[in-house]
Amino acid sequence: MPLANAIMDYTNIFIRLGCGRRFDRKLPAWSDYIRGLRHNPDKDAEYTLAVWQSRPPVAPPDVVGRSGCFSFSLETDRSARIHFDRTDGTVSPLCDSEVAARQRELCGLLAQIVTLTPAVKTLRGLSWLYHHHRYRRLFPPAYLRSAMPVTDRYRNMPLWGQFLRWDGSLRAERASHLYQHIQGEFHPSRLATGFPLQPLAVSAPVTVFQAFYARR
Known part of the structure; x- marks a missing residue:
C-alpha cells in the first residue's frame, strides 16, 4: 500500500493537518504534505509534527x-x-x-x-x-x-x-x-x-x- 494512501485512510492526520473532512487527495495543503515525506519513519514523524505545529488548531466539525x-x-x-x-x-x-x-x-x-x-x-x-x-x-x-x-x-x-x-x-x-x-x-x-x-x-x-x- 502506498504510504500516502495508508496515511489518508488509516490515520487521523488528514484532519489534524487542517485539510477538512472531505478527504480530497488533490487538496494543495495535502499534496504539499505528501511531497515532503521521505519514507523514513523517524524523519516522517518529525516532519509530520512540524507541519501540524505550523497549521491552525482544528475545531470539531x-x-x-x-x-x-x-x-x-x-x-x-x-x-x-x-x-x-x-x-x-x-x-x-x-x-x-x-x-x-x-x-x-x-x-x-x-x-x-x-x-x-x-x-x-x-x-x-x-x-x-x-x-x-x-x-x-x-x-x-x-x-x-x-x-x-x-x-x-x-x-x-x-x-x-x-x-x-x-x-x-x-x-x-x-x-x-x-x-x-x-x-x-x-x-x-x-x-x-x-x-x-x-x-x-x-x-x-x-x-x-x-x-x-x-x-x-
Missing part, C-alpha cells in the same frame, strides 16, 4: 454551541452530537476536583441545545472516552447503556485520542501495543485489534439529559 470543554454540532434537524476537548488547565479536566465544573458545562450545553436548536430530540456521542469512568460519571445512565462499539473509524479522533493524556503527552504503553501489532506482515483488516479501546457510540433523548441534570 460545524460547531453550533460551546460550553467549556464541551460543544455540539447538528447531525440532522432532530439530532445533535456532543464533542469533548480539553481546555488549557493545570489539571486533568476529568479529575475528581473538576467534576462539578464539567457538570455545569454540560448543563450549559444542554440549555444551548434546547434554546438554539429546539427541534433536536436526540443527543449522540462517539468516543473512546465512554469506556472511562471519569467521563462516564458525567452522563445519564440511560445514555451510557446505549453504548455500541464502532470499528474501522481510522480517520476520526474518537479512536486516536486514546493514545494521548489530557496534557497532550503520549500514552507510551498503548502506543507500543499498536506499534508492535503492526510490525511484520500486516493487513489493514487486522488493524482494529491493535487498538486497546474501540470508540463507543451512545445516544439518548434530550429529555433524559434534562431529567438527569435537573437533579444535579
